[in-house]
Amino acid sequence: MNKSILPGVGLLISIFSMLIAAWFLVHFLTILGLFLAVAYPVWWLFLPSRTPCLICRSKKQDDYCPLCKRSVNKNESISPSGIRSILGNSLIIALLSLLSGAIVLGEMKVLRYLGFPPTPRTVSFVIPSTKQFLLGEIFPMKLEIVGIKQAVNTIQTDISFDPNALEAIDVSTENSFASIFVQKEINNQVGFVRLTGGLPNPGFSDPQGTFGTIYFRSKVPGLIEIKFLPSSLVLANDGRGTNVLKEISSVSYLILPERVSPERSLKDINMYDSTKKNNRTASNSTQMLFYDDKAVLGISTQLPEEKISPLSQFLILLEKIDNTILSLWRKAFGAFPQ
Incomplete structure (x- = not known):
């Protein structure tokens, strides 16, 4: 029985780990993606052998890379083969950054729709x-x-x-x-x-x-x-x-x-x-x-104390992170609505 449970637990841990890694990657690309897209050609100029082509890295041995126009040989250098490949890799990073920003914006909208963070009491x-x-x-x-x-x-x-x-x-x-x-x-x-x-x-x-x-x-x-x-x-x-x-x-x-x-x-x-x-x-x-203009007996009810659960505190923190990241985008590029 224990042996049948362990694979399921391991699968859940793997999925959870992948989701956390994906979340960090998306937010990292939202913050630094465009900077990396601009810095990629500069990095290639100074360290060409240490600048990998993203398509080549994702391909298997002997697969064809459309950017470098060559078969992938992972025993040799997989750096970009020319200007076309360099610009293509920069464009891919920029698109991933924009896509990540859209995901972060969507995440923030969902959290706000669900009520995180709560509307502050100011009145x-x-x-x-x-x-x-x-x-x-x-x-x-x-x-x-x-x-x-x-x-x-x-x-x-x-x-x-x-x-x-x-x-x-x-x-x-x-x-x-x-x-x-x-x-x-x-x-x-x-x-x-x-x-x-x-x-x-x-x-x-x-x-x-x-x-x-x-x-x-x-x-x-x-x-x-x-x-x-x-x-x-x-x-x-x-x-x-x-x-x-x-x-x-x-x-x-x-x-x-x-x-x-x-x-x-x-x-x-x-x-x-x-x-x-x-x-x-x-x-x-x-x-x-919508009332009768007459004297009636009034009642009062004490409002219960509002408590914020640990899950709610975590979701509020996520919304603050998303809002901070998107605020940087708005200041730098004027992109993404409130």
């Missing part, structure tokens, strides 16, 4: 500047994201607040970069707000943008805190829906003990009603809404 929610409001005042809190390096197409903001200190009046989507909204949830019993939406391909790629605005009314004086929950998401338009949100922040506001005047309160209500009316008008013309 965060903007923390508004420190502000203070009167007791009973209606005030806005903008939902803004910043640090967009890769276009995004889906955003979910989950907000937590103290329902004894604040009341969420509404969530506005006026002036939002998103055009489709699927969830708008408000629960003043537990202190939760969710807004979920996005936009179709190619997504939103500006460095910073406003997703929505939450209107709160203060209920008690003092320092209040509004938190973005870990269930908040910012998904990249990378074909894989990678969450690129890198951090969860919180916002603090100071509510003064002085109560807002009836005139100021009426002004705030009128301004809020006007904003809400404009928001609905804009939504009817430019935005698609």
Whole structure:
């Protein structure tokens, strides 16, 4: 039984060794192939007897070499027989280098399609500047994201607040970069707000943008805190829906003990009603809404920690090697796309 297994194991080891050798050869030719193609004639001028013809080396004894136009005699020198053979060998090396570069490019494209390396987490929610409001005042809190390096197409903001200190009046989507909204949830019993939406391909790629605005009314004086929950998401338009949100922040506001005047309160209500009316008008013309505009119970789910397996780390390393090699090509010859 052991004797029947050993040949199979040996075959697998041989195949694996050949694949590794081929991988190194392809990447070596991609890096130095064109240099070798140019250096080959120079090498032949100084060391003709030590410069082998590639076709002659690959042929068997007495086979015909079309470049040197002679039968191969491996007992004698197999160096190129003339200019034709030298240029032919240089051309072969150059073609192998270009073919190797195409293979490396294909390998990198496949790795990126599979998600290696992962899209980096660069996006965060903007923390508004420190502000203070009167007791009973209606005030806005903008939902803004910043640090967009890769276009995004889906955003979910989950907000937590103290329902004894604040009341969420509404969530506005006026002036939002998103055009489709699927969830708008408000629960003043537990202190939760969710807004979920996005936009179709190619997504939103500006460095910073406003997703929505939450209107709160203060209920008690003092320092209040509004938190973005870990269930908040910012998904990249990378074909894989990678969450690129890198951090969860919180916002603090100071509510003064002085109560807002009836005139100021009426002004705030009128301004809020006007904003809400404009928001609905804009939504009817430019935005698609797929939610019921009513208060519903919100939930939050903790995102699991992302772990990178050893295999994933190896594939990420391969992609970095391929990208580094192709970057050298782009700098030297302007070849190969990103």
